[in-house]
Amino acid sequence: MAQSLITGKVVDMETGKAIAGATVTNLNSREATSTDSLGIFRLKRPQSSNNFLFRALGYKNLRTPAVLDSLPDSIAWIIELDPDENAIETITITHRGKYSNRNNKAVELIDLVIRHKHQNRLTGKDSLQFQQYDKLKFGFVDPKPTIRKGILDLKFLFQNIDTLSQPGKKLLAMYQEESNAHVYGKRNPSKFKKQIYSQKKTEFDQRYINNPNIQEFMNYMFQQVDVYDESIYLLNKQFLSPIADNGKLYYKYYVVDTIFNKEGYFIKLDFEPRNTQDLLFSGTLEISMDGSYAVKQANLKLSRNANVNWIKEAEIKFHYRKDASGVMLSDTTKTFFTLGVGKSETLFAERFSINDSYKLNAAFPTGVFQGAPVEVLTTADEVVPERPVALNIYENKTYENIETLNNKKSFKSMLAVGYLIAQGYYNLGMFELGPLEYLYSRNNIEGNRFRLGGRTTQLLTDKAYFEGYLAYGSDDARFKYFLKSAVTLNGKSVVNFPAHYLEASVQNDILEPGMQISYLKGDSFFRSIRSNRPTKWFDTRGYQLQHVIEFGNHVSVTSGFTHMDRQTVGDLRLESSADPNQLLTNISTNEVQVDLRWAPYEKFYYRNLTRNTIKEKHPVFNLKYTHSLDGFWNSNYKYEKLVASASKRFFLNQLGFADVRLVGGKIWGTLPYPLLEIPNLRQKDDRHKIDFDMMNSMEFVADQYVKFSIDHELQGFLFNKIPLIKKLNLREVWGAQMFYGKLSDRNNPYLSDEVVHFDRDADGQLLTYVLDRAPYWEGTVGIDNILNVLKVEYVKRLTYEDAPRARGDRFRVSININF
Template identity: 65%
Template structure:
């Protein structure tokens, strides 16, 4: 048998040799090396492109490369960041070649700034030069041009650094992935890419009026198993923390933080500048200077700049690095590189922007993120097609994933293998098991393919009506279909011994997915459950295990039967319109008492309502994470607005209340450069009609998917009611701006937080049970104290101060009730501790 196997093996080997002899003998292998002409140092990551057949490769960490070509003469092009493009003729007889590139100026090396004595801005030539750079920013910044267009290639990578053998234990069938470790980018780092995205786009920009459009016409990325990994969310998150960057921006946004640019308008207050060298070459006269932060713990860079001295004072090169002392978590290395190329008119155009960050602990790196952007084919001024700016600012064409990617910088062999490796990985049973466990822990759902059970935190909870509540629920996945969506649950309470249920379905109306933006669908909901007064129908109505152990958990309930039908349409400019009809039949249960204010002997046990509503929402430039119909907005600097009109249908389906409601809401995150960021939320509304107070506005009742919701920590449930109201929420995270100035504290990387919440409302005479005899009296607690109050002329306020990033994951806040402290059964102050993990 062994002889037979050996003969067969030799036979097939012979056939393979015969079938491939044309390749073996028709191609020549050319070995080469790319070096810096002046320093003779090897250049890793250089791209070597054969112009004849577009075959390309890249040099490794020692500058070496290999090309396999058919016999003949060829013209090759060699590119490396910061070096002039080299064109050279070669033949296949040249079995070994040396390619020397000329630096466009001087290469930026690692920074070493020695002590220079006492630093002064006055009479400092470096500061005078920075003043000139700042003064000329408006004319050098590309966004400031009347019009321009260019081609943009982006490559975004995420993966592991120096993967250890421990990751291979018990996963022998996954070893092939760990063989694809890239050693060409850094000598001291081995990079294993697990996610990679490439895209080609056409970008248009106009100054007056200010408009921006990016049309992605080609896109390729790794795809994990969609049952467990939402690839869109990975892409969205990495693109959020690694946004397009430019040294001309006042602040460079990276990792959800704003690092002040060294050429910011007020950069002199935070940076020190030193002139290092003068540079003369064919492109002109440049001055190279270094900069460093005055306080190394602030969100600042250190690095070098090259500035053109042709009168434009434009930046030619920039190298920015994140100091190891910066008040930021999990970052071991952060580098940003910018390279600008002068066009025929002498305008410096951004050629390449490269950002690399490695994440980990003091013991070493764990993961990395890398983004490369290459800009080519500038048109300045640009001929912008009519209608180019219509729709969303960033538009991905429908067939983008089917268009071949054009790469101005070739992939190395490790990057080329990433796509195939991830596809193989998805087919491994052990990897699927690992993803399933991770999904259950992270999302709380157990995936069954076309359906998933969960969420885990809602399986058990407790309240004063149901006692122990057990719930089983789930939702469909895209494996079933992305045109129709279902979610629902069944719940049972051991004390009331009643079955509760919820079912919701959404059906696409435009033949596209009901999940992705922009969507157009109709949805129907039915729910039978106990609900807090003022609460709307929802799959996640706040009855999780963690809510049931809060101090101010609800104690008053309606037994509610609800039906809802809605139509949702979203437009490319991030305007959406939701119209719908909702019916709710509510019956008092437990100790909830609604006594007629005109007759103390009459107890109202049923409150029914029929409502039609129109909700207009505008969220310019919005990006979000999603899973099925659940979306979470990625908080950027752009605001979100809502206007909602509601009208009752009285006299229909056992209802008698006639009323109208209007509410307006807005929320926005303000990035304050070195002072961190602040979130502001504002909501106002008015209700017309005579209603029981349970149908009025109660500010501390949880509503589903409310982007503008304010968490009133010190306010009891149902404590206030109003038919005209204003809500305001403010929270500010200073990112360590003050603590960084305290010598003993700045090493701890602590961060300051503070905020305030306000509610102001009035209740008209027709709805005030102390005045009107057509409504219901406010209910009382077990001690006989009135639970719901009418605000007087003063608004309700609560404030908080705290310390974040304790041991890199804890947040401690002191929360104090500032007004209405004399009301019964209220807390005046509280200390709360929470887990908050962030960069």
């Protein structure tokens, strides 16, 4: 192998010092590599005389021919690069004694930077266009030799250990993604568009790995960032920028260098956190002194003591370059992380972005801002990426290595086991069985309940899907079933946004009063052992037909028809409020529904033919209207329902983030209370779901109501300030849930003789009440990140504590793994 490579060293022409990270490109073959920490590079020996290009940040490009016979085998080919910037003329060294913001020149300069941020950041431009190249990698750091000898037989991977990308580290990439995009932005009105016209990425067996999920997750956790952002979002956390509006409260600043070069006059600042436990950086800034106070360069390193799990090293480098008009524009951004348990580094993630070909105040292409803000063109996978910096020999090999790995039977077996544990489904190719936690449960009607379910996968088709289950109870000795199917109406996937499909469901099972048709209806093993598990049931037969259409602006419309026939079962008694001896044993309803949903900038995690919303800062709104069809299919109930809901995650900089949900509704009509609002009913998962942990099943009912919840994670903001405690990296959590509702006289069994009385438990106590004096509240306080994995919460009922069967408080322990 050594005989087929040429070896050389790139040094500074003036100082003779090695230049790490310089790019070496064979212009004839287009093969390229980078120098390591010693300035040394190795490249495939050409077959004939070739031209080479040497590039490094801060140096002039060098293009030189190389004659094959003159290329040495040893490190004797020395390449000298001429610095592109003049030497520093003035250096100011400051003594870091007692720190104060008063009369501090560095703080005065940061004030000027903050004051001019709006005109220097990209989003502050009236209109701009540029090209963006983006490369994202993830893999192992210095993988152990024992791995290659295991049952997976990974010897071929270890022939691709990258020693060039990050000087001093050995990297084995397992995921790599490249893309080219056109980016457009304007300020008034504020609009953004990114069109990805070329992309290439590694992919795994789609039976077990949803490849778009990897791409979405990596891009979510390691987002493209800018030093001008108030908070820099990484690893699902917010790290305060050193030039944030309130940065002076959290950072210390020092003037260290004054720089004069052909680009102008710059002042170099060092900054460091006042509290090393907070989510802050340390590093350097170079500020332009031409009156714009724009950032020329920024190097941000995560504080070693920051309250972040498993991060061993984190560094972000920003570089900005003046255009012909003197405007400072983002040039390159590089993010590098290493992760691991204990003191060792195990995993790495790297993102490298280059922006070029800027156009300011140019006319936009017609209709460019239509559709989703980030759009991947249908031909993107067919276009070879344009690389402003060539891949090195190891990066080039990554795509081929992952393809080889996918064909190994041992690797497929490992994925199957991991999928069963993580997702609860056993994959059979075109069909998968599960979920695992629903195989067995127990309730007071069925006794031991056994259930076998499953769903189709995209290997069968992504134009339709089927899911269903068959269940059997040992006590009632009968079978129950559920089946749902959807078929696309636009010839595309039934799940990928924007979707358009027709969906039908049928269910024959016992359901809680108030519950709608659902696949995951609450019969999981863990639900069946909860203290507030349901004890009252309807034997239900339900049919539903829905039409779903989504639009590119993230507005969707769901319309449908639902018929449900409910028979009382067990000890559920619905006594007439006019005559206690008369029982209501059957409730049949027919409903037509229209649900309008708006989720601006929504992104998803996909799992085969299902998807979940990624929680970001953007809100989600729903407005649902329901109208009954009485006098049809055994139904004689006339009513209308209207429900409005909204949810949003608020990012609060150093105070962490808070999830807020608000739901309000009203029901018109005279109805038995199981058809009204029962607040602690666990419907199918949605963004607006509010769980009342201390509320008993069927405890409250209303026909006009409002629900509110807030869950706040402070990310250690308070604990980080307490001596000794701060070393434990604990994090504070708190939350509150509220329900307030009223029951109209026509639906109140104590005032109306047209409805049914509330049922009682085995001891004769009422199960259901009407809120009569104040909202129902419960609150939560807790400590998260105990030993990096545990969350302990204290949950207390704050109102209606004197109600029969009321539980005052409890402790809740859960596993919560997060950075």
